Amino acid sequence: MKSLTRWIPVLALVPSLAMAWPWSKDMANQISVKPQEGPDAVRPFPENSVPMTGTPTTPYVHDGDAAMTLANPNPPTEKSVAFGREMFKIYCVPCHGDSGTGDGLVGEKLIVRPFDLTAPRVQKEVPEGYIWGHITFGGALMPSYGNDMSPSERWDVVNYVRHGLLTDPTAKKRDMTTTENK
Ligand code: HEC
Incomplete structure (x- = not known):
């Protein structure tokens, strides 16, 4: 009897190994109709369908230099600037700060302070493709x-950087004199 008890843990594992528990069935194996299955799975195109070649996307560029000459396909509408602002708050603020001047909490710790995005260089001098390239490939x-x-x-x-940052009331410089958040 004693020797049998010794085997209980091992025996208990056998159904697991054999995937033989009642619930061990693969959930993919159901009676439901699977994609591309059945007589009318791939439907023919509706009558008078017009073939199209697809929507042109941003041309593929390999580096920031190549991005310099890209033209901005999005006009700076209120919607575009507002969405850009949302992205900026998520991705750029930690380093460049709400103000864009480079006073973010993370930026403050970097050896090279993030460059000032409100400076005339970024605002006026470099082409928009340069900023896009910097976001795309980093610096x-x-x-x-x-x-x-x-x-x-x-x-x-x-x-947002070009048409919203300078006039955004929330784009304030951080009070660097407090020790809060440090
Ligand atoms: C991890 C910190 C960090 C984040 C996050 C970050 N940056 Fe930067 N950024 C830097 C640093 C540091 C520099 C300067 C050195 C370099 O180019 O790498 C810089 C430089 C730049 C420059 C070049 C400015 C110039 O004068 O040449 C642009 C443009 C820029 N950042 C835009 C952005 C935007 C837009 C975002 C958000 C999508 C962003 N950065 C997010 C750290 C950051």
């Missing part, structure tokens, strides 16, 4: 945000 220190936002969303951020 010497700045990470790339190419995988976080779609190309069009990045252009919205450019629109």
